[in-house]
Amino acid sequence: MKYKIIFSDFDGTIALPDNTISQRTKQSIADYRERGGKFVVATGRLFSSILPRVKEIGITEGEVIVYQGGGIYDIATGKPIYLNVIDKELAVSMLRSIEALDYCVPIVYFDDRCNCRKADDAVSMFCKICGITPYETPDNIPLSDYVEANDVRPVKVLTLLMPHDSERYLEHMRATYGDKVVFTRSNKMIVEALPIGVNKGAACGRIADSYGVDASEVICAGDAENDISMIEYAGLGVAAPGAMQGLKDRADYISEAEIGDCIGDIIDRFCKE
Numbered sequence: 052m053k054y055k056i057i058f059s060d061f062d063g064t065i066a067l068p069d070n071t072i073s074q075r076t077k078q079s080i081a082d083y084r085e086r087g088g089k090f091v092v093a094t095g096r097l098f099s100s101i102l103p104r105v106k107e108i109g110i111t112e113g114e115v116i117v118y119q120g121g122g123i124y125d126i127a128t129g130k131p132i133y134l135n136v137i138d139k140e141l142a143v144s145m146l147r148s149i150e151a152l153d154y155c156v157p158i159v160y161f162d163d164r165c166n167c168r169k170a171d172d173a174v175s176m177f178c179k180i181c182g183i184t185p186y187e188t189p190d191n192i193p194l195s196d197y198v199e200a201n202d203v204r205p206v207k208v209l210t211l212l213m214p215h216d217s218e219r220y221l222e223h224m225r226a227t228y229g230d231k232v233v234f235t236r237s238n239k240m241i242v243e244a245l246p247i248g249v250n251k252g253a254a255c256g257r258i259a260d261s262y263g264v265d266a267s268e269v270i271c272a273g274d275a276e277n278d279i280s281m282i283e284y285a286g287l288g289v290a291a292p293g294a295m296q297g298l299k300d301r302a303d304y305i306s307e308a309e310i311g312d313c314i315g316d317i318i319d320r321f322c323k324e
Contacts, residue, residue, distance in 0.1 A: 052087055054322050055264045058116070058255045058281055059314060060273035061094040061101060062180075062238075064291040065108070067311035070180060077108050079315040083322055084109075091258060093251045095119040095207070095237045095277060099163050100183045102126065118160060119237070119245055119277050120254035121206040133257060135249045136161075136204035137232075145208055145228060145244060146195035155212035155220060157194055159205040166205075168194050173211045177241075207243055214239040236295070237277040252280030270321065272306075272313055273298060289317055 059065055066072060080090050092108075093116035094101050105115050105126060112127045123133040142159065149157040156173050159166050167174045170185040178185045188197040198205065212220055220242060221234055228234075232244045252271075259269055271278070271285035274294040282288030282301050290302035291313040299305055308316035 052322065053268065054088070054270045054287065055268045056089045056091060056255075056259055056262070056270070057083065057314075057317065057322070058091045058093045058251075058258075058269065058271045058285070060251075060275070060278050060291070061092050061096065061104060063274035063293065064272050064278075064313055065092070065311075066104075072104070072108060073311045073315075075312055075315040079318045080108050080110075083318050086322075088322060089113065089262070089264075091116065091255075093120070093255060093271075093273075093278075093281060095209075095243060096181055097160060097163050097165065097183055098122065098124045098129070098131075100181045102129070103182070114258050116251060116254040116258070118206045119235070119243055119249070120251040120280070121245055121249050123254055123257065133254070134206065135246060136206055137208065137244075137246055139198065139202060139204050141228075141231060142203070142205050142208060143195050143199045145224070145232070146193070146198060148224065148227060149208075149210055150193055150195055152220070152223075154216045155210045158209040158211065159194055159198065159203070160207040160209065161203050161205040166194065166197075168192070177211060207245060209244070210242045211240060212242065217242060235277040235279075237275050243277060250280035251278060252282075252284035255281045255284055270317060272317060287321060289313070 092105050098117045115124050121135045124131050164186050165183050166186045168188050174185050234244050267286035269285045270287045271281040272289040274291040288303045290299045290305045292310050306313045306316045
């Protein structure tokens with residue numbers, strides 16, 4: 052088999068718009084794995100959020116990439132194999148900058164939880180889609196104060212905002228923190244911040260290297276800017292239907308399958324030998 056590992060984003064690539072998974076996708080993944088291929092989900096979600104979805108597609112062991120590459124977990128044990136964190140002082144500074152803006156809402160991931168100041172409509176909707184519970188700070192204190200007082204080192208800082216505000220937000224944050232943090236959009240309404248060098252592509256490389264698999268033997272599929280690093284890493288980088296233009300511009304193949312059938316399309320076209 053030419054392609055020994057497929058790494059795939061979940062939301063927008065595996066999942067349908069209603070957050071379900073098509074039977075074709077499940078069957079295609081099962082067939083690929085039965086023939087010796089390794090399938091790994093690479094997501095920005097919490098481990099607790101993606102674990103039931105990974106099991107839904109029939110994968111009960113091996114690795115899953117979470118936090119946009121900030122973590123790699125063992126599915127069977129639930130333990131992290133690799134985990135990167137953001138320095139507390141940097142996290143506090145970023146959060147205070149975000150809190151000073153009147154058009155966005157910050158969230159931080161730590162202890163495999165989604166932590167916020169207040170579970171408002173935006174946060175509640177985000178958590179509903181991800182299938183997770185929002186954890187509010189005690190006494191409604193700002194996230195920055197909570198992180199500072201409790202010596203928290205988050206794995207990710209995430210900002211919810213309207214699509215038309217994302218460019219000015221990115222310009223503002225990159226001007227101040229661009230030498231320390233990479234900002235990427237995982238959705239038109241979500242901007243995520245990770246330490247420089249931490250991304251999905253690097254996490255894919257860690258896993259592939261551990262199995263002695265070369266990048267030329269890897270397929271990576273995604274739909275958003277946060278997937279560009281793994282698209283560029285892979286021997287075959289695939290843009291899912293409806294992918295952001297920035298990712299399409301870097302992809303080797305743009306799937307024209309129906310939304311949610313990207314994985315079946317990839318396996319049928321490139322993994323039948």
